[in-house]
Amino acid sequence: MHILVTNDDGVMAPGLLALAQAMQSFGQVSVVAPDHNWSISGHVKTLNRPLRVVEATLADGTPALASDGAPSDCVALAVLGLLPEPIDFVVSGINPVPNLGHDLTYSGTVTAAMEAAIWGLPAVAFSLDGPEGEHMSEIDYSPAARVAAEVVSLALKHGIASQTLLSVNIPYRPYEQLHGFQVTRQGLRIYRDALIKRTDPRGKPYYWIGGDAPTGVPEEGTDIGALQAGLVSITPVQLDLTAHQLVADIAAWEWSLAEAPAAPGKDGSA
Amino acid sequence: MHILVTNDDGVMAPGLLALAQAMQSFGQVSVVAPDHNWSISGHVKTLNRPLRVVEATLADGTPALASDGAPSDCVALAVLGLLPEPIDFVVSGINPVPNLGHDLTYSGTVTAAMEAAIWGLPAVAFSLDGPEGEHMSEIDYSPAARVAAEVVSLALKHGIASQTLLSVNIPYRPYEQLHGFQVTRQGLRIYRDALIKRTDPRGKPYYWIGGDAPTGVPEEGTDIGALQAGLVSITPVQLDLTAHQLVADIAAWEWSLAEAPAAPGKDGSA
Numbered sequence: 001m002h003i004l005v006t007n008d009d010g011v012m013a014p015g016l017l018a019l020a021q022a023m024q025s026f027g028q029v030s031v032v033a034p035d036h037n038w039s040i041s042g043h044v045k046t047l048n049r050p051l052r053v054v055e056a057t058l059a060d061g062t063p064a065l066a067s068d069g070a071p072s073d074c075v076a077l078a079v080l081g082l083l084p085e086p087i088d089f090v091v092s093g094i095n096p097v098p099n100l101g102h103d104l105t106y107s108g109t110v111t112a113a114m115e116a117a118i119w120g121l122p123a124v125a126f127s128l129d130g131p132e133g134e135h136m137s138e139i140d141y142s143p144a145a146r147v148a149a150e151v152v153s154l155a156l157k158h159g160i161a162s163q164t165l166l167s168v169n170i171p172y173r174p175y176e177q178l179h180g181f182q183v184t185r186q187g188l189r190i191y192r193d194a195l196i197k198r199t200d201p202r203g204k205p206y207y208w209i210g211g212d213a214p215t216g217v218p219e220e221g222t223d224i225g226a227l228q229a230g231l232v233s234i235t236p237v238q239l240d241l242t243a244h245q246l247v248a249d250i251a252a253w254e255w256s257l258a259e260a261p262a263a264p265g266k267d268g269s270a
Numbered sequence: 271m272h273i274l275v276t277n278d279d280g281v282m283a284p285g286l287l288a289l290a291q292a293m294q295s296f297g298q299v300s301v302v303a304p305d306h307n308w309s310i311s312g313h314v315k316t317l318n319r320p321l322r323v324v325e326a327t328l329a330d331g332t333p334a335l336a337s338d339g340a341p342s343d344c345v346a347l348a349v350l351g352l353l354p355e356p357i358d359f360v361v362s363g364i365n366p367v368p369n370l371g372h373d374l375t376y377s378g379t380v381t382a383a384m385e386a387a388i389w390g391l392p393a394v395a396f397s398l399d400g401p402e403g404e405h406m407s408e409i410d411y412s413p414a415a416r417v418a419a420e421v422v423s424l425a426l427k428h429g430i431a432s433q434t435l436l437s438v439n440i441p442y443r444p445y446e447q448l449h450g451f452q453v454t455r456q457g458l459r460i461y462r463d464a465l466i467k468r469t470d471p472r473g474k475p476y477y478w479i480g481g482d483a484p485t486g487v488p489e490e491g492t493d494i495g496a497l498q499a500g501l502v503s504i505t506p507v508q509l510d511l512t513a514h515q516l517v518a519d520i521a522a523w524e525w526s527l528a529e530a531p532a533a534p535g536k537d538g539s540a
Contacts, residue, residue: 042312042342043375050468050476072312076479080465102388104511105313105375118372118461154523164513166520181525185512191388195350198320206320209346236513236520241374242455243434243508250436250506253424255451 001027004087006074008038008095008108011056011066015094018141019126020062022149023091026156030083031064032074043111044070053082071112079119090116091152093126094144098169100223101189101216104237113165117239122160124151125167129227132213143175147232163240169223169233179230186235187222190215271297274357276344278308278365278378281326281336285364288411289396290332292419293361300353301334302344313381314340323352341382349389360386361422363396364414368439370493371459371486374507383435387509392430394421395437399497402483413445417502433510439493439503449500456505457492460485
Protein backbone atom coordinates (compact mmCIF):
# COMPACT_ATOMS: atom_id res chain seq x y z
CA MET A 1 0.00 0.00 0.00
CA HIS A 2 1.63 3.21 -1.24
CA ILE A 3 -0.10 6.36 0.01
CA LEU A 4 0.53 9.81 -1.46
CA VAL A 5 0.08 12.72 0.95
CA THR A 6 -0.39 16.25 -0.33
CA ASN A 7 -2.08 19.49 0.74
CA ASP A 8 -2.66 23.07 -0.32
CA ASP A 9 -0.96 24.86 2.58
CA GLY A 10 2.53 23.84 1.54
CA VAL A 11 4.97 21.14 2.49
CA MET A 12 5.90 22.78 5.79
CA ALA A 13 2.33 22.95 7.13
CA PRO A 14 1.82 21.09 10.42
CA GLY A 15 -1.46 19.63 9.14
CA LEU A 16 0.46 17.79 6.43
CA LEU A 17 2.90 16.37 8.98
CA ALA A 18 0.06 15.12 11.16
CA LEU A 19 -1.62 13.47 8.19
CA ALA A 20 1.60 11.87 6.93
CA GLN A 21 2.25 10.43 10.39
CA ALA A 22 -1.31 9.09 10.62
CA MET A 23 -0.86 7.24 7.32
CA GLN A 24 2.35 5.45 8.27
CA SER A 25 0.56 2.47 9.83
CA PHE A 26 -1.04 1.66 6.45
CA GLY A 27 2.12 1.23 4.39
CA GLN A 28 4.61 3.29 2.45
CA VAL A 29 3.99 7.04 2.60
CA SER A 30 5.25 9.54 0.00
CA VAL A 31 4.80 13.28 0.36
CA VAL A 32 4.59 15.54 -2.71
CA ALA A 33 3.22 18.94 -1.76
CA PRO A 34 3.38 22.55 -2.93
CA ASP A 35 6.32 24.69 -1.86
CA HIS A 36 3.93 27.48 -0.84
CA ASN A 37 0.32 28.08 0.16
CA TRP A 38 -2.28 27.58 -2.60
CA SER A 39 -5.48 28.10 -0.62
CA ILE A 40 -8.61 28.87 -2.67
CA SER A 41 -6.59 28.11 -5.78
CA GLY A 42 -9.06 25.78 -7.46
CA HIS A 43 -8.37 22.91 -9.80
CA VAL A 44 -5.24 23.66 -11.75
CA LYS A 45 -3.25 21.84 -14.38
CA THR A 46 -0.05 23.71 -15.11
CA LEU A 47 0.74 23.23 -18.79
CA ASN A 48 2.21 26.59 -19.80
CA ARG A 49 5.31 26.47 -17.65
CA PRO A 50 7.59 23.74 -16.35
CA LEU A 51 7.35 22.59 -12.75
CA ARG A 52 10.22 22.38 -10.33
CA VAL A 53 10.51 19.68 -7.70
CA VAL A 54 12.96 19.90 -4.82
CA GLU A 55 13.69 17.63 -1.88
CA ALA A 56 12.34 18.71 1.48
CA THR A 57 12.18 17.25 4.98
CA LEU A 58 9.20 17.34 7.29
CA ALA A 59 9.70 18.39 10.92
CA ASP A 60 9.91 14.74 12.04
CA GLY A 61 12.59 13.92 9.48
CA THR A 62 10.27 12.34 6.90
CA PRO A 63 11.63 12.98 3.39
CA ALA A 64 9.26 14.84 1.07
CA LEU A 65 9.17 16.46 -2.35
CA ALA A 66 8.08 20.07 -2.81
CA SER A 67 6.84 21.41 -6.13
CA ASP A 68 6.08 24.94 -7.32
CA GLY A 69 2.88 23.58 -8.86
CA ALA A 70 -0.62 23.59 -7.41
CA PRO A 71 -1.91 20.76 -5.19
CA SER A 72 -3.54 19.11 -8.21
CA ASP A 73 -0.24 19.42 -10.08
CA CYS A 74 1.50 17.60 -7.22
CA VAL A 75 -0.92 14.70 -7.63
CA ALA A 76 -0.49 14.71 -11.42
CA LEU A 77 3.32 14.75 -11.08
CA ALA A 78 3.23 11.81 -8.67
CA VAL A 79 0.76 9.81 -10.77
CA LEU A 80 2.62 10.49 -14.02
CA GLY A 81 5.86 9.01 -12.75
CA LEU A 82 7.71 11.40 -10.48
CA LEU A 83 7.65 8.67 -7.83
CA PRO A 84 9.25 5.35 -8.70
CA GLU A 85 6.40 3.18 -7.31
CA PRO A 86 2.76 3.42 -8.39
CA ILE A 87 0.37 5.10 -5.98
CA ASP A 88 -2.56 3.21 -4.44
CA PHE A 89 -4.30 5.90 -2.39
CA VAL A 90 -4.17 9.69 -2.10
CA VAL A 91 -4.89 11.83 0.97
CA SER A 92 -4.89 15.62 1.10
CA GLY A 93 -4.74 17.91 4.12
CA ILE A 94 -5.16 18.39 6.94
CA ASN A 95 -6.47 21.81 5.96
CA PRO A 96 -6.77 24.15 8.96
CA VAL A 97 -10.13 25.53 7.78
CA PRO A 98 -13.19 23.56 6.70
CA ASN A 99 -14.23 22.99 3.09
CA LEU A 100 -18.01 23.10 3.11
CA GLY A 101 -20.74 23.63 0.57
CA HIS A 102 -19.56 25.55 -2.46
CA ASP A 103 -16.01 25.67 -1.08
CA LEU A 104 -15.33 22.36 -2.84
CA THR A 105 -14.41 23.64 -6.30
CA TYR A 106 -12.31 26.49 -4.86
CA SER A 107 -10.43 24.25 -2.46
CA GLY A 108 -6.90 23.16 -3.23
CA THR A 109 -7.30 20.43 -0.61
CA VAL A 110 -10.36 18.99 -2.33
CA THR A 111 -9.24 19.55 -5.93
CA ALA A 112 -6.05 17.58 -5.17
CA ALA A 113 -8.31 14.65 -4.26
CA MET A 114 -10.40 15.33 -7.39
CA GLU A 115 -7.26 15.09 -9.49
CA ALA A 116 -6.53 11.69 -7.92
CA ALA A 117 -10.07 10.51 -8.66
CA ILE A 118 -9.70 11.61 -12.28
CA TRP A 119 -6.62 9.39 -12.49
CA GLY A 120 -8.63 6.48 -11.07
CA LEU A 121 -7.22 6.54 -7.54
CA PRO A 122 -9.19 6.46 -4.28
CA ALA A 123 -8.76 9.77 -2.49
CA VAL A 124 -9.83 11.56 0.67
CA ALA A 125 -9.54 15.27 1.49
CA PHE A 126 -9.31 16.22 5.19
CA SER A 127 -10.22 19.64 6.57
CA LEU A 128 -10.38 20.82 10.16
CA ASP A 129 -12.85 23.36 11.44
CA GLY A 130 -9.93 25.11 13.10
CA PRO A 131 -10.17 28.17 15.30
CA GLU A 132 -10.37 31.45 13.42
CA GLY A 133 -7.47 33.81 13.67
CA GLU A 134 -5.16 31.42 15.49
CA HIS A 135 -1.83 30.79 13.83
CA MET A 136 -1.71 27.51 11.96
CA SER A 137 1.19 26.15 13.93
CA GLU A 138 -0.73 26.48 17.20
CA ILE A 139 -3.52 24.18 16.07
CA ASP A 140 -3.60 20.68 17.59
CA TYR A 141 -4.03 18.33 14.64
CA SER A 142 -3.80 15.10 16.65
CA PRO A 143 -7.56 14.45 17.04
CA ALA A 144 -8.06 15.09 13.33
CA ALA A 145 -5.15 12.80 12.50
CA ARG A 146 -6.79 9.97 14.50
CA VAL A 147 -10.00 10.59 12.59
CA ALA A 148 -8.06 10.50 9.31
CA ALA A 149 -6.62 7.11 10.21
CA GLU A 150 -10.11 5.78 11.00
CA VAL A 151 -11.53 7.09 7.71
CA VAL A 152 -8.67 5.68 5.62
CA SER A 153 -8.94 2.34 7.41
CA LEU A 154 -12.62 2.06 6.45
CA ALA A 155 -12.04 3.40 2.95
CA LEU A 156 -9.34 0.78 2.36
CA LYS A 157 -11.71 -1.93 3.63
CA HIS A 158 -14.77 -0.87 1.63
CA GLY A 159 -13.21 0.93 -1.31
CA ILE A 160 -14.22 4.28 -2.78
CA ALA A 161 -16.41 4.14 -5.88
CA SER A 162 -14.78 5.05 -9.17
CA GLN A 163 -15.05 8.73 -10.18
CA THR A 164 -15.78 9.76 -6.59
CA LEU A 165 -13.82 10.91 -3.55
CA LEU A 166 -14.49 11.68 0.10
CA SER A 167 -14.35 15.16 1.60
CA VAL A 168 -13.99 14.94 5.38
CA ASN A 169 -14.53 17.88 7.73
CA ILE A 170 -13.58 17.49 11.36
CA PRO A 171 -14.77 19.58 14.33
CA TYR A 172 -11.97 21.23 16.31
CA ARG A 173 -12.21 19.60 19.73
CA PRO A 174 -10.47 16.86 21.71
CA TYR A 175 -10.93 13.39 20.22
CA GLU A 176 -13.01 12.26 23.21
CA GLN A 177 -15.44 15.13 22.64
CA LEU A 178 -16.20 14.27 19.01
CA HIS A 179 -19.80 13.09 18.82
CA GLY A 180 -19.34 10.59 16.01
CA PHE A 181 -19.43 10.42 12.23
CA GLN A 182 -22.13 11.45 9.79
CA VAL A 183 -22.19 10.80 6.06
CA THR A 184 -23.48 14.06 4.65
CA ARG A 185 -24.47 15.98 1.58
CA GLN A 186 -22.99 19.32 0.57
CA GLY A 187 -24.72 22.17 2.40
CA LEU A 188 -25.42 25.73 1.40
CA ARG A 189 -22.49 28.05 2.01
CA ILE A 190 -23.19 31.75 2.53
CA TYR A 191 -20.36 33.95 1.35
CA ARG A 192 -20.09 37.40 2.86
CA ASP A 193 -17.43 38.85 0.59
CA ALA A 194 -17.33 42.59 0.15
CA LEU A 195 -15.36 44.68 -2.30
CA ILE A 196 -12.96 47.13 -0.70
CA LYS A 197 -11.57 49.86 -2.94
CA ARG A 198 -8.31 51.55 -1.98
CA THR A 199 -5.92 53.95 -3.63
CA ASP A 200 -2.21 53.24 -3.99
CA PRO A 201 0.53 55.81 -3.23
CA ARG A 202 0.43 56.80 -6.90
CA GLY A 203 -3.29 57.57 -6.84
CA LYS A 204 -4.41 54.46 -8.69
CA PRO A 205 -7.24 52.26 -7.41
CA TYR A 206 -6.91 48.64 -6.32
CA TYR A 207 -9.43 46.25 -4.90
CA TRP A 208 -9.51 43.69 -2.12
CA ILE A 209 -12.07 40.93 -1.97
CA GLY A 210 -12.72 41.39 1.73
CA GLY A 211 -15.67 40.97 4.03
CA ASP A 212 -16.41 38.40 6.69
CA ALA A 213 -15.69 34.67 6.73
CA PRO A 214 -18.42 32.61 5.08
CA THR A 215 -21.17 31.09 7.15
CA GLY A 216 -23.57 28.36 6.11
CA VAL A 217 -27.01 26.92 6.64
CA PRO A 218 -26.57 24.21 9.33
CA GLU A 219 -29.24 21.96 7.87
CA GLU A 220 -29.53 18.41 9.23
CA GLY A 221 -27.76 15.93 6.97
CA THR A 222 -25.34 18.46 5.51
CA ASP A 223 -21.62 18.94 6.06
CA ILE A 224 -22.35 22.27 7.75
CA GLY A 225 -24.98 20.75 10.03
CA ALA A 226 -22.70 17.89 11.03
CA LEU A 227 -19.83 20.18 12.08
CA GLN A 228 -22.20 22.30 14.14
CA ALA A 229 -23.38 19.13 15.91
CA GLY A 230 -19.83 18.09 16.76
CA LEU A 231 -19.85 15.28 14.19
CA VAL A 232 -17.15 14.39 11.70
CA SER A 233 -18.68 15.04 8.28
CA ILE A 234 -17.97 12.54 5.48
CA THR A 235 -19.25 13.86 2.13
CA PRO A 236 -18.98 11.60 -0.91
CA VAL A 237 -18.16 13.85 -3.88
CA GLN A 238 -18.58 12.95 -7.53
CA LEU A 239 -16.74 14.16 -10.60
CA ASP A 240 -19.96 14.14 -12.63
CA LEU A 241 -21.33 17.67 -12.27
CA THR A 242 -24.33 17.09 -14.57
CA ALA A 243 -27.62 18.39 -13.17
CA HIS A 244 -29.31 15.19 -14.36
CA GLN A 245 -32.68 16.31 -12.97
CA LEU A 246 -32.74 19.21 -15.44
CA VAL A 247 -31.82 17.39 -18.66
CA ALA A 248 -35.39 16.51 -19.70
CA ASP A 249 -36.78 19.96 -18.85
CA ILE A 250 -34.12 21.82 -20.78
CA ALA A 251 -34.41 19.41 -23.71
CA ALA A 252 -38.03 20.60 -23.99
CA TRP A 253 -36.96 24.19 -24.72
CA GLU A 254 -37.61 25.31 -28.32
CA TRP A 255 -34.20 24.32 -29.65
CA SER A 256 -33.97 25.09 -33.32
CA LEU A 257 -31.12 26.39 -35.41
CA ALA A 258 -33.60 27.78 -37.91
CA GLU A 259 -35.09 30.03 -35.26
CA ALA A 260 -31.78 31.20 -33.93
CA PRO A 261 -31.62 34.98 -33.93
CA ALA A 262 -28.66 36.03 -36.02
CA ALA A 263 -26.03 37.54 -33.78
CA PRO A 264 -24.59 40.91 -34.73
CA GLY A 265 -21.16 40.32 -36.15
CA LYS A 266 -19.44 38.96 -39.19
CA ASP A 267 -22.60 38.03 -41.07
CA GLY A 268 -23.89 41.58 -40.86
CA SER A 269 -27.48 40.44 -40.41
CA ALA A 270 -28.27 42.28 -37.19
CA MET B 271 -31.24 43.35 -18.80
CA HIS B 272 -27.59 43.80 -17.83
CA ILE B 273 -25.30 41.04 -19.11
CA LEU B 274 -21.76 40.52 -17.84
CA VAL B 275 -19.33 39.00 -20.35
CA THR B 276 -16.09 37.40 -19.20
CA ASN B 277 -13.71 34.66 -20.31
CA ASP B 278 -10.47 32.93 -19.38
CA ASP B 279 -8.40 33.79 -22.45
CA GLY B 280 -8.11 37.45 -21.61
CA VAL B 281 -9.89 40.63 -22.58
CA MET B 282 -8.25 40.81 -26.01
CA ALA B 283 -9.37 37.33 -27.12
CA PRO B 284 -11.51 37.35 -30.29
CA GLY B 285 -13.92 34.83 -28.74
CA LEU B 286 -14.81 37.39 -26.06
CA LEU B 287 -15.47 40.04 -28.68
CA ALA B 288 -17.75 37.71 -30.65
CA LEU B 289 -19.69 36.83 -27.49
CA ALA B 290 -20.00 40.46 -26.37
CA GLN B 291 -21.36 41.40 -29.79
CA ALA B 292 -23.83 38.53 -29.73
CA MET B 293 -25.20 39.73 -26.39
CA GLN B 294 -25.84 43.32 -27.46
CA SER B 295 -29.34 42.59 -28.76
CA PHE B 296 -30.43 41.51 -25.24
CA GLY B 297 -29.64 44.72 -23.38
CA GLN B 298 -26.72 46.42 -21.69
CA VAL B 299 -23.43 44.54 -21.98
CA SER B 300 -20.51 44.97 -19.59
CA VAL B 301 -17.17 43.26 -20.08
CA VAL B 302 -14.93 42.43 -17.11
CA ALA B 303 -12.26 39.94 -18.13
CA PRO B 304 -8.74 38.90 -17.14
CA ASP B 305 -5.81 40.88 -18.49
CA HIS B 306 -4.05 37.64 -19.47
CA ASN B 307 -4.79 34.00 -20.27
CA TRP B 308 -5.97 31.85 -17.34
CA SER B 309 -6.70 28.55 -19.13
CA ILE B 310 -6.92 25.46 -16.92
CA SER B 311 -6.73 27.74 -13.90
CA GLY B 312 -9.67 26.33 -11.97
CA HIS B 313 -11.97 28.07 -9.54
CA VAL B 314 -10.05 30.84 -7.82
CA LYS B 315 -10.93 33.44 -5.24
CA THR B 316 -8.03 35.83 -4.81
CA LEU B 317 -7.98 36.90 -1.18
CA ASN B 318 -4.27 37.18 -0.42
CA ARG B 319 -3.45 40.01 -2.77
CA PRO B 320 -5.34 43.04 -4.08
CA LEU B 321 -6.71 43.05 -7.59
CA ARG B 322 -6.09 45.71 -10.19
CA VAL B 323 -8.70 46.79 -12.70
CA VAL B 324 -7.86 48.88 -15.76
CA GLU B 325 -9.94 50.22 -18.63
CA ALA B 326 -9.59 48.44 -21.94
CA THR B 327 -11.24 48.64 -25.35
CA LEU B 328 -12.33 45.70 -27.47
CA ALA B 329 -11.41 45.64 -31.16
CA ASP B 330 -14.82 47.05 -32.12
CA GLY B 331 -14.51 49.95 -29.70
CA THR B 332 -16.61 48.44 -26.91
CA PRO B 333 -15.33 49.64 -23.53
CA ALA B 334 -14.23 46.89 -21.15
CA LEU B 335 -12.52 46.38 -17.80
CA ALA B 336 -9.48 44.16 -17.44
CA SER B 337 -8.42 42.67 -14.12
CA ASP B 338 -5.29 40.82 -13.04
CA GLY B 339 -7.55 38.35 -11.25
CA ALA B 340 -8.84 34.99 -12.45
CA PRO B 341 -12.07 34.64 -14.46
CA SER B 342 -13.98 33.82 -11.27
CA ASP B 343 -12.42 36.90 -9.63
CA CYS B 344 -13.73 39.02 -12.51
CA VAL B 345 -17.24 37.76 -11.81
CA ALA B 346 -16.87 38.34 -8.07
CA LEU B 347 -15.54 41.88 -8.64
CA ALA B 348 -18.48 42.69 -10.91
CA VAL B 349 -21.06 41.16 -8.57
CA LEU B 350 -19.58 42.82 -5.49
CA GLY B 351 -19.95 46.31 -6.90
CA LEU B 352 -17.23 47.13 -9.40
CA LEU B 353 -19.99 47.88 -11.90
CA PRO B 354 -22.50 50.58 -10.99
CA GLU B 355 -25.59 48.58 -12.10
CA PRO B 356 -26.53 45.14 -10.79
CA ILE B 357 -25.94 42.19 -13.12
CA ASP B 358 -28.80 40.04 -14.38
CA PHE B 359 -27.01 37.38 -16.42
CA VAL B 360 -23.43 36.18 -16.90
CA VAL B 361 -21.87 34.64 -20.00
CA SER B 362 -18.32 33.33 -20.30
CA GLY B 363 -16.30 32.57 -23.42
CA ILE B 364 -16.20 31.86 -26.24
CA ASN B 365 -13.36 29.51 -25.33
CA PRO B 366 -11.47 28.29 -28.41
CA VAL B 367 -11.23 24.72 -27.08
CA PRO B 368 -14.07 22.57 -25.73
CA ASN B 369 -14.72 21.96 -22.03
CA LEU B 370 -15.89 18.37 -21.81
CA GLY B 371 -16.17 15.72 -19.12
CA HIS B 372 -13.76 16.31 -16.28
CA ASP B 373 -12.55 19.55 -17.88
CA LEU B 374 -15.30 21.40 -16.02
CA THR B 375 -13.55 21.98 -12.68
CA TYR B 376 -10.27 22.91 -14.38
CA SER B 377 -11.88 25.32 -16.79
CA GLY B 378 -11.64 29.05 -16.20
CA THR B 379 -14.51 29.50 -18.67
CA VAL B 380 -16.78 27.19 -16.69
CA THR B 381 -15.65 28.22 -13.20
CA ALA B 382 -16.47 31.85 -14.07
CA ALA B 383 -20.04 30.70 -14.70
CA MET B 384 -19.92 28.65 -11.47
CA GLU B 385 -18.94 31.77 -9.56
CA ALA B 386 -21.97 33.55 -11.03
CA ALA B 387 -24.24 30.66 -10.02
CA ILE B 388 -22.85 30.80 -6.47
CA TRP B 389 -23.87 34.46 -6.37
CA GLY B 390 -27.36 33.49 -7.52
CA LEU B 391 -27.07 34.65 -11.13
CA PRO B 392 -28.03 32.69 -14.25
CA ALA B 393 -24.89 31.88 -16.21
CA VAL B 394 -23.78 30.12 -19.37
CA ALA B 395 -20.25 29.07 -20.39
CA PHE B 396 -19.53 28.80 -24.12
CA SER B 397 -16.72 26.71 -25.60
CA LEU B 398 -15.90 26.00 -29.23
CA ASP B 399 -14.42 22.74 -30.47
CA GLY B 400 -11.90 24.81 -32.38
CA PRO B 401 -9.24 23.45 -34.69
CA GLU B 402 -6.13 22.19 -32.93
CA GLY B 403 -2.92 24.09 -33.46
CA GLU B 404 -4.50 27.00 -35.32
CA HIS B 405 -3.86 30.42 -33.85
CA MET B 406 -6.81 31.73 -31.85
CA SER B 407 -7.18 34.86 -33.96
CA GLU B 408 -7.74 32.79 -37.11
CA ILE B 409 -10.78 31.00 -35.70
CA ASP B 410 -14.18 32.08 -37.06
CA TYR B 411 -16.36 32.59 -33.98
CA SER B 412 -19.44 33.84 -35.86
CA PRO B 413 -21.37 30.52 -35.98
CA ALA B 414 -20.69 29.99 -32.26
CA ALA B 415 -21.80 33.55 -31.53
CA ARG B 416 -25.12 32.90 -33.28
CA VAL B 417 -25.51 29.75 -31.20
CA ALA B 418 -24.72 31.74 -28.05
CA ALA B 419 -27.48 34.23 -28.88
CA GLU B 420 -29.96 31.37 -29.39
CA VAL B 421 -29.00 29.74 -26.08
CA VAL B 422 -29.22 32.99 -24.12
CA SER B 423 -32.56 33.82 -25.74
CA LEU B 424 -34.01 30.50 -24.53
CA ALA B 425 -32.33 30.75 -21.13
CA LEU B 426 -33.83 34.20 -20.60
CA LYS B 427 -37.26 32.86 -21.59
CA HIS B 428 -37.18 29.70 -19.45
CA GLY B 429 -34.77 30.67 -16.70
CA ILE B 430 -31.88 28.65 -15.32
CA ALA B 431 -32.55 26.78 -12.09
CA SER B 432 -30.92 28.14 -8.94
CA GLN B 433 -27.49 26.68 -8.10
CA THR B 434 -27.02 25.47 -11.68
CA LEU B 435 -25.48 26.78 -14.88
CA LEU B 436 -25.22 25.73 -18.52
CA SER B 437 -22.00 24.60 -20.18
CA VAL B 438 -22.33 24.84 -23.96
CA ASN B 439 -19.91 23.22 -26.40
CA ILE B 440 -20.19 24.08 -30.08
CA PRO B 441 -18.81 22.11 -33.04
CA TYR B 442 -16.45 24.10 -35.27
CA ARG B 443 -18.28 24.26 -38.58
CA PRO B 444 -20.39 26.75 -40.55
CA TYR B 445 -23.70 27.57 -38.88
CA GLU B 446 -25.66 25.88 -41.67
CA GLN B 447 -23.74 22.64 -41.08
CA LEU B 448 -24.59 22.38 -37.38
CA HIS B 449 -26.91 19.41 -36.89
CA GLY B 450 -28.91 20.86 -34.01
CA PHE B 451 -28.85 20.98 -30.23
CA GLN B 452 -28.65 18.20 -27.68
CA VAL B 453 -29.05 18.53 -23.92
CA THR B 454 -26.35 16.26 -22.59
CA ARG B 455 -24.67 14.80 -19.55
CA GLN B 456 -20.97 15.09 -18.78
CA GLY B 457 -19.00 12.43 -20.63
CA LEU B 458 -15.84 10.60 -19.76
CA ARG B 459 -12.72 12.52 -20.65
CA ILE B 460 -9.52 10.57 -21.27
CA TYR B 461 -6.41 12.52 -20.39
CA ARG B 462 -3.16 11.51 -22.05
CA ASP B 463 -0.77 13.62 -20.04
CA ALA B 464 2.82 12.46 -19.79
CA LEU B 465 5.60 13.68 -17.55
CA ILE B 466 8.62 15.04 -19.42
CA LYS B 467 11.79 15.51 -17.39
CA ARG B 468 14.41 17.95 -18.63
CA THR B 469 17.58 19.45 -17.24
CA ASP B 470 18.20 23.17 -17.08
CA PRO B 471 21.50 24.83 -18.10
CA ARG B 472 22.63 24.56 -14.48
CA GLY B 473 22.08 20.79 -14.37
CA LYS B 474 18.88 20.89 -12.31
CA PRO B 475 15.79 18.97 -13.32
CA TYR B 476 12.45 20.45 -14.26
CA TYR B 477 9.25 18.83 -15.43
CA TRP B 478 6.65 19.50 -18.06
CA ILE B 479 3.18 18.04 -17.92
CA GLY B 480 3.16 17.11 -21.60
CA GLY B 481 1.60 14.39 -23.68
CA ASP B 482 -1.24 14.45 -26.19
CA ALA B 483 -4.49 16.42 -26.06
CA PRO B 484 -7.25 14.64 -24.16
CA THR B 485 -9.73 12.47 -25.98
CA GLY B 486 -13.05 11.22 -24.67
CA VAL B 487 -15.59 8.45 -24.90
CA PRO B 488 -18.16 9.66 -27.50
CA GLU B 489 -21.08 7.99 -25.78
CA GLU B 490 -24.61 8.89 -26.96
CA GLY B 491 -26.18 11.51 -24.71
CA THR B 492 -22.90 12.98 -23.51
CA ASP B 493 -21.22 16.27 -24.33
CA ILE B 494 -18.46 14.39 -26.12
CA GLY B 495 -20.91 12.32 -28.15
CA ALA B 496 -22.89 15.40 -29.18
CA LEU B 497 -19.84 17.25 -30.51
CA GLN B 498 -18.80 14.20 -32.50
CA ALA B 499 -22.30 14.10 -34.05
CA GLY B 500 -22.09 17.77 -35.07
CA LEU B 501 -24.58 18.81 -32.39
CA VAL B 502 -24.33 21.78 -30.05
CA SER B 503 -24.01 20.27 -26.55
CA ILE B 504 -25.94 21.92 -23.69
CA THR B 505 -24.93 20.43 -20.34
CA PRO B 506 -26.76 21.58 -17.22
CA VAL B 507 -24.17 21.72 -14.41
CA GLN B 508 -24.93 21.79 -10.71
CA LEU B 509 -22.96 23.23 -7.81
CA ASP B 510 -23.95 20.32 -5.57
CA LEU B 511 -21.12 17.80 -6.01
CA THR B 512 -22.52 15.30 -3.51
CA ALA B 513 -22.51 11.70 -4.74
CA HIS B 514 -26.02 11.26 -3.29
CA GLN B 515 -26.22 7.67 -4.53
CA LEU B 516 -23.35 6.72 -2.19
CA VAL B 517 -24.53 8.35 1.04
CA ALA B 518 -26.51 5.36 2.35
CA ASP B 519 -23.81 2.82 1.42
CA ILE B 520 -21.02 4.77 3.10
CA ALA B 521 -23.21 5.46 6.14
CA ALA B 522 -23.30 1.66 6.62
CA TRP B 523 -19.52 1.47 7.10
CA GLU B 524 -18.45 0.64 10.69
CA TRP B 525 -18.17 4.25 11.84
CA SER B 526 -17.10 4.35 15.45
CA LEU B 527 -14.78 6.66 17.28
CA ALA B 528 -14.13 3.96 19.86
CA GLU B 529 -12.68 1.70 17.22
CA ALA B 530 -10.52 4.37 15.68
CA PRO B 531 -6.91 3.25 15.53
CA ALA B 532 -4.81 5.76 17.37
CA ALA B 533 -2.62 7.59 14.90
CA PRO B 534 1.08 7.85 15.64
CA GLY B 535 1.80 11.34 16.83
CA LYS B 536 1.27 13.56 19.77
CA ASP B 537 -0.53 11.00 21.90
CA GLY B 538 2.40 8.59 21.54
CA SER B 539 0.14 5.55 21.36
CA ALA B 540 1.44 4.06 18.16
